[in-house]
Amino acid sequence: xxxxxxxxxxxxxxxxxxxxxxxxxxxxxxxxxxxxxxxxxxxxxxxxxxxxxxxxxxxxxxxxxxxxxxxxxxxxxxxxxxxxxxxxxxxxxxxxxxxxxxxxxxxxxxxxxxxxxxxxxxxxxxxxxxxxxxxxxxxxxxxxxxxxxxxxxxxxxxxxxxxxxxxxxxxxxxxxxxxxxxxxxxxxxxxxxxxxxxxxxxxxxxxxxxxxxxxxxxxxxxxxxxxxxxxxxxxxxxxxxxxxxxxxxxxxxxxxxxxxxxxxxxxxxxxxxxxxxxxxxxxxxxxxxxxxxxxxxxxxxxxxxxxxxxxxxxxxxxxxxxxxxxxxxxxxxxxxxxxxxxxxxxxxxxxxxxxxxxxxxxxxxxxxxxxxxxxxxxxxxxxxxxxxxxxxxxxxxxxxxxxxxx
Amino acid sequence: xxxxxxxxxxxxxxxxxxxxxxxxxxxxxxxxxxxxxxxxxxxxxxxxxxxxxxxxxxxxxxxxxxxxxxxxxxxxxxxxxxxxxxxxxxxxxxxxxxxxxxxxxxxxxxxxxxxxxxxxxxxxxxxxxxxxxxxxxxxxxxxxxxxxxxxxxxxxxxxx
Numbered sequence: 001x002x003x004x005x006x007x008x009x010x011x012x013x014x015x016x017x018x019x020x021x022x023x024x025x026x027x028x029x030x031x032x033x034x035x036x037x038x039x040x041x042x043x044x045x046x047x048x049x050x051x052x053x054x055x056x057x058x059x060x061x062x063x064x065x066x067x068x069x070x071x072x073x074x075x076x077x078x079x080x081x082x083x084x085x086x087x088x089x090x091x092x093x094x095x096x097x098x099x100x101x102x103x104x105x106x107x108x109x110x111x112x113x114x115x116x117x118x119x120x121x122x123x124x125x126x127x128x129x130x131x132x133x134x135x136x137x138x139x140x141x142x143x144x145x146x147x148x149x150x151x152x153x154x155x156x157x158x159x160x161x162x163x164x165x166x167x168x169x170x171x172x173x174x175x176x177x178x179x180x181x182x183x184x185x186x187x188x189x190x191x192x193x194x195x196x197x198x199x200x201x202x203x204x205x206x207x208x209x210x211x212x213x214x215x216x217x218x219x220x221x222x223x224x225x226x227x228x229x230x231x232x233x234x235x236x237x238x239x240x241x242x243x244x245x246x247x248x249x250x251x252x253x254x255x256x257x258x259x260x261x262x263x264x265x266x267x268x269x270x271x272x273x274x275x276x277x278x279x280x281x282x283x284x285x286x287x288x289x290x291x292x293x294x295x296x297x298x299x300x301x302x303x304x305x306x307x308x309x310x311x312x313x314x315x316x317x318x319x320x321x322x323x324x325x326x327x328x329x330x331x332x333x334x335x336x337x338x339x340x341x342x343x344x345x346x347x348x349x350x351x352x353x354x355x356x357x358x359x360x361x362x363x364x365x366x367x368x369x370x371x372x373x374x375x376x377x378x379x380x381x382x383x384x385x386x387x388x389x390x391x392x393x394x395x396x397x398x399x400x401x402x403x404x405x406x
Numbered sequence: 407x408x409x410x411x412x413x414x415x416x417x418x419x420x421x422x423x424x425x426x427x428x429x430x431x432x433x434x435x436x437x438x439x440x441x442x443x444x445x446x447x448x449x450x451x452x453x454x455x456x457x458x459x460x461x462x463x464x465x466x467x468x469x470x471x472x473x474x475x476x477x478x479x480x481x482x483x484x485x486x487x488x489x490x491x492x493x494x495x496x497x498x499x500x501x502x503x504x505x506x507x508x509x510x511x512x513x514x515x516x517x518x519x520x521x522x523x524x525x526x527x528x529x530x531x532x533x534x535x536x537x538x539x540x541x542x543x544x545x546x547x548x549x550x551x552x553x554x555x556x557x558x559x560x561x562x563x564x565x566x
Contacts, residue, residue, distance in 0.1 A: 074430065085535075155438065157478075158478040175433035237537075309537070319498070327495075
């Protein structure tokens with residue numbers, strides 16, 4: 001098992017307090033970063049091969065470098081703590097158990113992108129994490145860490161999965177319904193309140209202090225050629241020890257399932273969702289893939305938020321798809337017609353199949369509708385939905401057909 | 407719950423102004439102020455929407471489209487306690503539907519409904535991101551994890 005970076009403080013007593021964080025060497029990276037030029041911080045993070053850990057896997061240092069050099073107005077840093085991807089729970093642990101690691105990551109990042117104001121958008125249901133993180137922010141203000149050139153505002157969402165999409169999040173932060181925005185312009189050019197904005201996930205920013213403190217080469221060496229570091233894998237479903245696991249991104253899915261105690265239920269693996277609900281499903285013989293961004297991309301799916309949901313042989317794949325189809329129909333924001341209409345109709349069709357009233361033709365209808373809609377919408381939500389629609393049916397078609405009338 | 411009058415106290419109005427000052431455009435404070443309004447008035451009625459709209463200099467329709475977009479704002483009176491059971495994939499695999507049926511039987515309501523005595527509103531909700539402890543539910547501010555029917559009964563007994 002790889003070195004523990006992100007979970008290094010989780011088991012310390014009162015790990016959420018400033019005193020405990022400082023006692024464990026916290027804010028030393030910030031002291032170091034204060035002596036570095038902003039561009040040197042960006043370069044270090046580029047060299048570390050850190051990639052966004054919220055879903056898209058975009059190279060973090062490169063994202064930071066998109067802030068226009070000639071811009072003289074405000075630049076905002078927005079932390080995406082709107083964790084909502086089915087099967088993902090790692091940011092909740094970071095907010096509750098190591099909030100100062102996030103604040104330190106924000107301070108360093110703000111210096112790198114020359115931002116004086118940051119927002120932390122925490123999903124509305126996360127009341128305890130919100131209280132815990134807000135208390136840490138207050139401690140950081142009292143200690144003069146915040147409020148000396150950089151301010152942080154903690155913002156509570158109000159229940160909408162789409163606000164985890166970065167431009168939907170910005171709309172919501174601006175006090176509007178969380179409708180995603182057409183890109184370009186990308187947030188780094190025109191983001192929150194019309195100003196250049198960097199949106200980073202909680203876990204991504206928590207990687208920044210260790211990178212600054214221990215160097216890009218060390219971090220890059222923990223991972224694969226194209227992605228540095230360790231990451232937090234949320235493992236749930238039919239495993240013996242569901243939990244957050246930190247390992248190198250070079251681990252394989254098979255090894256990760258073993259790490260989580262192996263398959264529970266019947267003990268025989270049927271399928272795995274490797275990267276949150278929106279990732280295409282993998283069958284039991286497709287799990288020898290590395291759990292980095294590119295490893296899963298090459299396997300026709302995605303690492304997404306690294307939420308791993310394990311299904312043993314007793315699990316009904318059509319029922320699992322119905323759960324997700326209902327989720328997408330409920331969470332579609334309604335802005336783009338292909339997404340709004342398809343998610344609703346596909347839920348109805350899958351429901352009919354699971355209830356035993358479907359026809360075999362219905363499966364082709366779902367596949368047809370799903371494939372036509374890809375790439376036609378403003379944001380990636382619908383592209384995320386079609387991953388499950390297509391993969392569950394194509395990989396487990398006989399199981400669906402067994403429920404259908406001829 | 408009935409609304410006697412839609413008005414924040416002077417202290418709450420000061421809090422509204424503080425929240426509005428945190429954002430480059432005061433409209434950024436709309437969600438936090440709606441949270442405050444719901445805590446104060448119980449739910450977001452059309453009157454509350456209009457009142458909040460006035461605090462932001464917005465047309466009431468703009469507040470209405472925000473309130474109706476998000477699941478955590480209630481537009482009708484709700485129970486004194488919200489019991490929200492996750493029924494997304496990991497909880498589904500751990501028996502969330504059994505937990506929901508158990509709650510429906512115990513409370514005598516269906517998901518989406520409030521008990522006659524106004525004690526509990528029961529909901530089925532999407533992923534609350536505590537899949538390591540499935541099946542789970544949110545009871546007001548708290549996450550209740552690794553549910554069994556017995557555990558659910560004990561939690562219900564504690565709700566007044």
